[in-house]
Amino acid sequence: MIVLNLNSFAQQKGGEENQKRTFEEARELAFNGKRQQSQEVLQLLLEENPYDVQARTLLAKTYSWDGKYDLARDEFKELIKYAPREFEVWEAAIKNEFYSNSPFKALEMADRALKHLPNNDKILFLKAKAEAELKNNKEALATLEPVLEKDPDNEEALALKASILRDLRKNDIIVRSYVDIYSKVFDPMQYYSVGWRRKTKLGSITAKVNMSHRFQTTGTQYEVDMYPKITKGMYGYLNFGVSNSSLYPDVRYGAELYKSLPLSLDASLGVRVLKYNTTTTVYTGSLGWYTGNDYLQFRAYLTPNDRGTSKSGFFTYRKYRKNAYNYFGVEIGMGFSPEIYQFQSQGNEETIINLKSQKLRLEYYFSSKNNKNRWGFKQVLLIKK
Known part of the structure; x- marks a missing residue:
């Protein structure tokens, strides 16, 4: 036994x-x-x-x-x-x-x-x-x-x-400042934005003044953004802006619809209109996926013109830490997006909008303990072809 x-x-x-x-x-x-x-x-x-x-x-x-x-x-x-x-x-x-x-x-x-x-x-x-x-x-x-x-x-x-x-706050004052520093050719490009955001039952509304100093020129743009709530898991984006500076479109406006999907996916479809000497319409859409603290998104831009349709696509990966203001990100892009880059056109906006390029951007953002202050760094590599 x-x-x-x-x-x-x-x-x-x-x-x-x-x-x-x-x-x-x-x-x-x-x-x-x-x-x-x-x-x-x-x-x-x-x-x-x-x-x-x-x-x-x-x-x-x-x-x-x-x-x-x-x-x-x-x-x-x-x-x-x-x-x-x-x-x-x-x-x-x-x-x-x-x-x-x-x-x-x-x-x-x-x-x-x-x-x-x-x-x-x-x-x-x-x-x-x-x-x-x-x-x-x-x-x-x-x-x-x-x-x-x-x-x-x-x-x-x-x-x-x-x-x-x-x-809980109904009103926010937003102040942003960016500087792009180039190793060759260009002087530092400076971007500033001051805005007021009001939260309402229908969604948030932001009025802002954008200022930039580029190519030895200073310009100002006045802009309004709205994010109306439509239903659970769905909201919209509306934008309108005006400027009398060559650094910005004379008029820009846009709209986009965002929808949460099963399996932690989200998608959007929208349009942007940029008016310089001529009018350019850009169609855009995105598909994103949250998995744990990681977020992956692909966004495409289609820009019809006399010679056909310009296409560009951007893949973004973000690794979040304690909240949405603390993350490391990588963005890879092919083609050109006038949605993001608004250069001095001097009548050549059609050439600029259809410029093809490859892009790699690294970014890191972090905040103070109380999240009142936020900082970020970006490293961009833009290769024309």
């Missing part, structure tokens, strides 16, 4: 060690982008032990990362039944709802989690985040209070609080 017990214990111990090694292999596959292989290994582990919390949690996370939010929900539902006090399970389950653009479900999940993990700072933060996304700003501030009382230097909580306070 003693020998059998020892053998049984040895087999059990060996089995546990094998399971640990197998789980680590699955984890490594998941974090190296081989999620399907990882899921297959994890499913085998769960066949042997359906109550393996680590394996099922990782499986649910990989489903969430792949945009399979319903499959992830099913796994989290099972986990909560037999591991209701596991913080990692609740945290991943709540984040799954954020990834699926379901802040109401995230809030419900956070409330359930707090019944099992009362006063957990990280769960309280996620609850406040869900409340903020639902525009329950006063409730979100109240939820954040105990988090900041315990940890006044909590950067995530401070950033969320600052964002909520900004959202």
